[in-house]
Amino acid sequence: MLPVDAFIALGSNLGDPLSQIAAAIEALSHLPHTQLMRASKRYVNPPMGPQDQPDYVNAVVLLSTHLAPLELLDALQALEHAAGRFATRHWGERVLDLDILTYGSQIIQTERLTIPHVGVAERRFVLAPWAEIAAQAQLPDGRRIADLLAAAPNHPLHVLPAVGRDDLASNLPDSMAMNHPET
Numbered sequence: 001m002l003p004v005d006a007f008i009a010l011g012s013n014l015g016d017p018l019s020q021i022a023a024a025i026e027a028l029s030h031l032p033h034t035q036l037m038r039a040s041k042r043y044v045n046p047p048m049g050p051q052d053q054p055d056y057v058n059a060v061v062l063l064s065t066h067l068a069p070l071e072l073l074d075a076l077q078a079l080e081h082a083a084g085r086f087a088t089r090h091w092g093e094r095v096l097d098l099d100i101l102t103y104g105s106q107i108i109q110t111e112r113l114t115i116p117h118v119g120v121a122e123r124r125f126v127l128a129p130w131a132e133i134a135a136q137a138q139l140p141d142g143r144r145i146a147d148l149l150a151a152a153p154n155h156p157l158h159v160l161p162a163v164g165r166d167d168l169a170s171n172l173p174d175s176m177a178m179n180h181p182e183t
């Protein structure tokens with residue numbers, strides 16, 4: 001069976017978001033039957049939703065995976081729980097949020113999983129890192145991420161370099177190191 005391209009959104013605004021995002025990206029590089037192909041820079045930005053919470057750090061990665069959608073979801077939720085994710089208020093702060101944006105070109109609507117992820121078209125903090133690592137990416141309905149980004153509501157984004165070897169305890173695939181030769 002061929003692997004499937006899955007784009008994952010990462011978000012954090014509690015604890016030490018920059019290192020949590022770095023640790024999460026490293027953990028994603030170790031998922032079974034999965035390869036981390038690309039990781040975006042990290043985007044520091046104000047919360048969408050209640051404003052009395054810290055700024056977020058957001059990023060997007062591309063996985064190439066043999067995991068089925070629900071297996072991937074289970075793996076992501078295990079990482080969220082390991083990071084200490086706990087339920088706060090609706091649209092409230094979180095230690096680590098990992099969302100499957102797309103899984104190949106599949107549309108999935110079940111109790112546990114909605115793919116593509118809802119609301120992406122309004123979220124510049126998702127679209128910008130996504131377009132950064134995959135200029136040609138599109139939603140199952142054919143809408144291109146770059147076009148959605150061009151049309152998305154304004155939202156300030158402060159871009160930090162991608163996770164580098166300094167942030168990580170162990171080796172990432174070479175594709176990571178070569179992804180952003182300027183950093």
Ligand code: ROI
Pocket residue numbers: 010011012045046047048049056058090091092093097125
């Ligand atoms: N706001 C920002 N900036 N980044 C997020 O990842 C994020 N995630 C959320 C809500 C609470 C909607 N706001 C966010 O779930």
